[in-house]
Amino acid sequence: MGQQVWNMDSVTGDHYTVGLYHGEDSGNVVLYMNNEVFLIDFHILDDKNYHFYVGHEFMCLSIMRKNEEYFYDLQVDRDTPTPLNTAIRKSESSDEKLLLTGMIVASILLLALFIYNCYVRYIF
Structure with missing residues (x-):
């Protein structure tokens, strides 16, 4: 048995x-x-x-x-659309969007610092 x-x-x-x-x-x-x-x-x-x-x-x-x-x-079973699985997917999607937004903001800040640095060097 x-x-x-x-x-x-x-x-x-x-x-x-x-x-x-x-x-x-x-x-x-x-x-x-x-x-x-x-x-x-x-x-x-x-x-x-x-x-x-x-x-x-x-x-x-x-x-x-x-x-x-x-x-x-x-x-x-993570594939079947149960209420818990749906909530987990929604949370993961929200986390991915937040991470993407953070990466875009960080990239813009780095680009702004680079442009400012080049501008300061050119003037002085």
Whole structure:
């Protein structure tokens, strides 16, 4: 029987334990979070993905079969347009715009100093 446990903290600081039991012969899958079962699936003998929330984050649990062995992977799904992912993208976009504005202002100041320096040398 394949078993896997992941411990994680959400963006709000709450602790979560996500666990998986997978009967490799029967293919039966049980997923639980903080000792509460939230998904049961039967006859999973090939690759399969499950999506669910852990706190505010949207997760993707993958079951992969390679050479008669099963591998399990739990990742944060950053591609799906959830409210948290949308807010993160908006924040990143805002940060990029602020950085670009700062670089433009710094370039203008450097150019102004260079022109002033050339002007002062020419006059004196």
